[in-house]
Amino acid sequence: MARIELRLNGCLRTVDCDRSMPLLWVLRDLIGLTGTKYGCGIGMCGVCTVHLDGDPARSCLVKVADCADREITTIEGLSGSGEHPVQRAWMAVNVPQCGYCQPAQIMAAAALLARNPRPDRAEIDRHMSSVLCRCGTYPRVRQAIALAAGRQVP
Amino acid sequence: MRKLTRREFLARTAWAGSGLFLAMPLAATGIRAPDRQGTTLSAYVNIGSDGMVHLFYPFTEMGQGVRTLSATVAAEELDVVFDCVRVHTPSPGPGFDDMQTGGSYTARATFGRLRQHFAAVRRMLEQAASEHWQVPLTALRTSGGRVIHDDSGRSLGYEELAYAAAQLPVPDDAPLKARNRFRLLGRPQPHVHVADMVTGRAVYGIDQRVEGMVHAALVRAPVVGGRLRSADDQPCHNVGGYLGHVVIRGNAVNSYPEHLRDGIAVLASNTWAAHEAAQRLVVDWELGENAGFDTPTYMRRLEASASASRHTVREEGDLAEGLTQADRVLEATYRGPFLAHAPMEPMNAVAIVTDAHCEVLAPTHAQSRLVAGIRQLTGLPADAVTVRTPLIGGSFGRRLQVDYALEAVLIAKAAGRPVKLTWSREEDMRFGCLRSPYVQKMQGAVRGGRVTAFRQQIACSSVWQLREPHMLVDGLDDTVAMPAAVLPYAIPNVRISQHTTALPYPIGWWRASYPTIQHTVQECWMDELIHAAGRDAFDARLSLLSGGDTIEFAWHNGWGTDKVDRSRLIRVLEELRQLSRWDSPKKPGQGRGLAMSVYSDTHLAQVVELTVHDGEIQLDRVTCVVDCGFAINPDTIAAQMEGGIIFGLSAALFGQITFEKGRVVQSNFTDYRILTCRETPEIHVHIVDSQAEVSGVGEPGTHPVMAATCSAVFDATGVRIRSLPIADQLKKPQRTES
Numbered sequence: 001m002a003r004i005e006l007r008l009n010g011c012l013r014t015v016d017c018d019r020s021m022p023l024l025w026v027l028r029d030l031i032g033l034t035g036t037k038y039g040c041g042i043g044m045c046g047v048c049t050v051h052l053d054g055d056p057a058r059s060c061l062v063k064v065a066d067c068a069d070r071e072i073t074t075i076e077g078l079s080g081s082g083e084h085p086v087q088r089a090w091m092a093v094n095v096p097q098c099g100y101c102q103p104a105q106i107m108a109a110a111a112l113l114a115r116n117p118r119p120d121r122a123e124i125d126r127h128m129s130s131v132l133c134r135c136g137t138y139p140r141v142r143q144a145i146a147l148a149a150g151r152q153v154p
Numbered sequence: 155m156r157k158l159t160r161r162e163f164l165a166r167t168a169w170a171g172s173g174l175f176l177a178m179p180l181a182a183t184g185i186r187a188p189d190r191q192g193t194t195l196s197a198y199v200n201i202g203s204d205g206m207v208h209l210f211y212p213f214t215e216m217g218q219g220v221r222t223l224s225a226t227v228a229a230e231e232l233d234v235v236f237d238c239v240r241v242h243t244p245s246p247g248p249g250f251d252d253m254q255t256g257g258s259y260t261a262r263a264t265f266g267r268l269r270q271h272f273a274a275v276r277r278m279l280e281q282a283a284s285e286h287w288q289v290p291l292t293a294l295r296t297s298g299g300r301v302i303h304d305d306s307g308r309s310l311g312y313e314e315l316a317y318a319a320a321q322l323p324v325p326d327d328a329p330l331k332a333r334n335r336f337r338l339l340g341r342p343q344p345h346v347h348v349a350d351m352v353t354g355r356a357v358y359g360i361d362q363r364v365e366g367m368v369h370a371a372l373v374r375a376p377v378v379g380g381r382l383r384s385a386d387d388q389p390c391h392n393v394g395g396y397l398g399h400v401v402i403r404g405n406a407v408n409s410y411p412e413h414l415r416d417g418i419a420v421l422a423s424n425t426w427a428a429h430e431a432a433q434r435l436v437v438d439w440e441l442g443e444n445a446g447f448d449t450p451t452y453m454r455r456l457e458a459s460a461s462a463s464r465h466t467v468r469e470e471g472d473l474a475e476g477l478t479q480a481d482r483v484l485e486a487t488y489r490g491p492f493l494a495h496a497p498m499e500p501m502n503a504v505a506i507v508t509d510a511h512c513e514v515l516a517p518t519h520a521q522s523r524l525v526a527g528i529r530q531l532t533g534l535p536a537d538a539v540t541v542r543t544p545l546i547g548g549s550f551g552r553r554l555q556v557d558y559a560l561e562a563v564l565i566a567k568a569a570g571r572p573v574k575l576t577w578s579r580e581e582d583m584r585f586g587c588l589r590s591p592y593v594q595k596m597q598g599a600v601r602g603g604r605v606t607a608f609r610q611q612i613a614c615s616s617v618w619q620l621r622e623p624h625m626l627v628d629g630l631d632d633t634v635a636m637p638a639a640v641l642p643y644a645i646p647n648v649r650i651s652q653h654t655t656a657l658p659y660p661i662g663w664w665r666a667s668y669p670t671i672q673h674t675v676q677e678c679w680m681d682e683l684i685h686a687a688g689r690d691a692f693d694a695r696l697s698l699l700s701g702g703d704t705i706e707f708a709w710h711n712g713w714g715t716d717k718v719d720r721s722r723l724i725r726v727l728e729e730l731r732q733l734s735r736w737d738s739p740k741k742p743g744q745g746r747g748l749a750m751s752v753y754s755d756t757h758l759a760q761v762v763e764l765t766v767h768d769g770e771i772q773l774d775r776v777t778c779v780v781d782c783g784f785a786i787n788p789d790t791i792a793a794q795m796e797g798g799i800i801f802g803l804s805a806a807l808f809g810q811i812t813f814e815k816g817r818v819v820q821s822n823f824t825d826y827r828i829l830t831c832r833e834t835p836e837i838h839v840h841i842v843d844s845q846a847e848v849s850g851v852g853e854p855g856t857h858p859v860m861a862a863t864c865s866a867v868f869d870a871t872g873v874r875i876r877s878l879p880i881a882d883q884l885k886k887p888q889r890t891e892s
């Protein structure tokens with residue numbers, strides 16, 4: 001067990017846990033931020049995507065001890081209450097079906113647009129293939145990102 | 155997911171009664187409103203003192219949009235603002251006595267009834283205002299959750315009228331809103347949970363926690379029927395947060411409602427610790443008689459069964475003569491694999507069990523089945539069991555089985571404290587309730603450019619035969635038979651027969667299951683026959699539907715009939731031919747395939763366009779035309795078609811679960827691949843402007859797409875895909891057909 005200080009969504013949080021505990025479970029079970037989801041546990045499906053220093057990361061693979069010096073952003077910290085352009089685009093396009101993977105889709109999309117404000121279709125496809133969706137919302141994911149980027153829907 | 159369900163609804167539930175929900179005694183239903191200041195107007199409607207309208211709707215949201223559907227109908231008929239409606243899923247009980255959502259039947263079963271119900275509630279609110287103001291009903295109108303008297307400029311909110319309205323008799327003649335006055339119905343409405351879903355506030359089963367809860371991971375017998383010999387938890391003590399373990403005893407594979415395996419539940423203070431400890435547990439299993447079960451052996455057994463299939467599902471004309479009097483006779487064998495659902499949210503449940511009460515929080519859409527299972531395990535009466543349904547992170551039929559929730563009940567009972575059981579993804583793959591595999595022997599004949607004979611011999615496993623054999627009629631499983639019986643073509647000589655087996659492994663419903671088998675095989679086979687006849691896929695189908703009549707097939711136990719309206723299919727095909735640009739030139743390596751399907755009264759067809767280069771398939775475009783009657787929410791329909799298509803494409807390209815030594819080989823998304831964003835084609839959905847009754851869209855989008863994909867591959871390469879998934883079949887030498 002160790003005491004670890006985290007910079008999470010603009011606040012400082014302290015957790016007491018095993019240093020090798022994945023960030024995902026620290027967020028969900030110890031801190032109670034359940035917007036970040038468990039999907040596969042091996043970094044394949046991406047539904048646990050958060051930002052570490054602004055970059056998308058799979059929180060099921062990241063050990064909490066390795067996050068100590070990094071700024072962690074989860075879906076709960078992306079905006080105050082859903083006004084991030086990606087979230088607004090997501091609502092405008094009505095992307096979610098079951099909704100379970102959507103926080104991760106949004107975190108992945110927000111990271112893409114932060115680095116590349118005008119991604120083309122191939123860049124969107126390449127980047128967003130990191131997060132799986134079983135309901136099949138991919139066509140709307142593409143549309144929403146194009147909308148958030150201020151482009152016509154592809 | 156099965157036709158029985160919707161007919162059960164019609165036959166037995168309060169939803170089917172002529173008096174509707176309002177036949178329930180008002181304000182006497184035992185349902186507590188979220189807002190205790192509110193007024194219960196019926197078993198299903200409560201109006202809060204803040205004006206919010208709370209619906210208690212027994213159909214479960216799992217991404218298919220039924221909460222949005224019910225909220226839209228309520229807002230429309232009650233004349234309230236869409237955002238002022240909250241939909242709740244009740245626990246099974248009086249008035250909600252057969253809770254199960256499936257069969258793409260929710261919209262069809264409830265649309266008209268919801269409208270009548272809310273129209274009656276609105277009329278009662280108007281009546282209360284009429285008596286209060288002493289003015290005639292005809293002088294009143296409703297808007298934005300208020301009753302308005304224009305002559306005097308007065309108005310009252312529904313929350314002010316609700317108590318008086320609840321004392322009034324229920325009108326049986328409340329007029330429905332005319333369709334030309336619809337503000338919301340027939341137009342796109344947003345998902346009722348979209349704001350919570352994009353901010354991470356939406357609460358799924360896996361997100362729930364209750365006071366005093368511990369986390370559990372379950373180590374199950376690796377083979378069905380395996381028994382626990384011994385376990386050593388010494389290594390678990392090295393995991394911080396490990397709290398101990400309990401043993402649960404399983405039951406026979408054919409147990410109703412669910413088969414549960416022997417297992418050892420590892421308890422811990424968080425999910426991760428529970429799974430870490432579970433991996434360290436040392437267990438010795440007696441594997442039992444299924445330890446040799448494997449896929450190749452079972453497929454050989456199915457192949458023999460297909461040749462010997464004796465249950466006639468449909469017979470017309472004289473097959474022998476049709477196969478003799480022919481220009482060309484064709485034969486082929488089609489095969490398909492076990493398939494897993496793999497919803498993104500793994501199975502989970504929270505259970506609180508005491509001597510007097512059991513409460514389960516479970517992402518399921520078979521709540522009444524769960525109650526039956528809980529009563530069996532606990533001996534508690536029905537009114538001592540509560541089932542709470544959170545949001546569901548995808549199901550596709552998986553959560554019509556409630557095994558995971560019953561496991562949580564057994565663990566909580568043994569542990570003597572509230573327990574949250576979370577499955578790993580590996581468990582989800584290895585202990586799923588899979589779609590049946592199949593082998594089908596096909597024969598057919600063409601003469602003079604027409605398909606003149608069609609023979610289909612079906613072999614597969616039956617969901618019912620294992621656990622619910624009483625659902626079969628003289629050994630015939632109609633959930634298997636009916637999707638084949640509805641072959642829509644006017645072919646003079648037809649014989650369809652089937653043989654089903656009870657597999658020693660629990661199989662389940664998979665986005666309707668058997669239509670994904672029967673419609674795939676039939677439409678692939680039609681493509682072969684049409685090609686042999688030298689005809690175009692659209693032309694040949696249209697000529698085989700040319701009567702434009704309706705054919706009907708009766709369920710053997712009197713549940714009613716399934717209909718195919720050939721005139722609706724003709725229209726679907728004609729619109730699809732245009733929209734898919736079927737007759738336009740193709741690029742090198744490109745192919746197009748067509749398939750259609752009728753299910754649950756929804757008529758639809760799809761064209762897949764793809765390109766094959768060096769054995770690699772690139773999906774270019776899927777065009778879908780669907781006639782599902784009045785389009786309640788066109789956005790939901792389009793979303794369900796898009797999702798259904800992608801679900802089917804994943805299965806066509808990659809989907810396959812295999813068994814070795816009694817165990818599932820696949821373990822995660824690495825070896826059970828699903829489509830990614832990059833692999834997803836452009837998808838265009840067109841909804842036919844239809845006068846037909848409302849019909850369902852949750853499952854049918856999946857049904858034609860596998861066959862359309864296989865036919866497109868043939869068009870592109872000349873290679874016939876007769877065994878799914880396509881996987882790497884295009885990368886090695888294959889038999890081809892001229």
